[in-house]
Amino acid sequence: xxxxxxxxxxxxxxxxxxxxxxxxxxxxxxxxxxxxxxxxxxxxxxxxxxxxxxxxxxxxxxxxxxxxxxxxxxxxxxxxxxxxxxxxxxxxxxxxxxxxxxxxxxxxxxxxxxxxxxxxxxxxxxxxxxxxxxxxxxx
Numbered sequence: 001x002x003x004x005x006x007x008x009x010x011x012x013x014x015x016x017x018x019x020x021x022x023x024x025x026x027x028x029x030x031x032x033x034x035x036x037x038x039x040x041x042x043x044x045x046x047x048x049x050x051x052x053x054x055x056x057x058x059x060x061x062x063x064x065x066x067x068x069x070x071x072x073x074x075x076x077x078x079x080x081x082x083x084x085x086x087x088x089x090x091x092x093x094x095x096x097x098x099x100x101x102x103x104x105x106x107x108x109x110x111x112x113x114x115x116x117x118x119x120x121x122x123x124x125x126x127x128x129x130x131x132x133x134x135x136x137x138x139x
Contacts, residue, residue: 032081033081036077036078036081036083037083037107039074041063041066041070041071041074042074042078042083043111043114043115044062044063044064044066045059045063045071045074045075045078045084045098046078046083046084046100046104046107046108046111047108047111047112047115048062048063049084049098049099049100049104050100050104050105050108052099053087053097053098053099054097054098054099055095055096055097055098056071056075056096056098059071059075059098075098078104079098082101082103083100083101083103083104083107084098084099084100084101084104085098085099085100085101086098087099
């Protein structure tokens with residue numbers, strides 16, 4: 001099924017259509033893995049968990065703007081994909097730590113490079129957006 005974007009162009013299939021029976025499983029896994037790693041919160045979580053174990057409460061402070069619910073959902077998905085290991089230490093209350101897996105540790109340097117790139121170019125990106133919006137009647 002196609003969809004029309006606000007600029008009148010028609011896109012490809014809707015998100016998820018390929019993986020709902022029509023696509024190959026490997027293609028779906030690849031796309032889903034890239035979506036997961038590139039998600040809004042995943043980069044911050046993976047960067048925080050890579051140097052060593054990190055607790056849930058630490059992540060809520062380190063990943064700016066994330067809600068407890070979104071943190072919980074993202075942690076579960078990253079654990080499901082094999083990027084985080086969750087360890088529960090007995091006690092009252094139990095202490096839960098998250099640690100990046102070897103697979104996630106391979107991403108550490110590229111994620112640092114990506115965030116450094118975004119930091120270096122944030123002003124230029126902001127200026128480009130403003131110019132685009134002026135040229136397209138958005139502001």
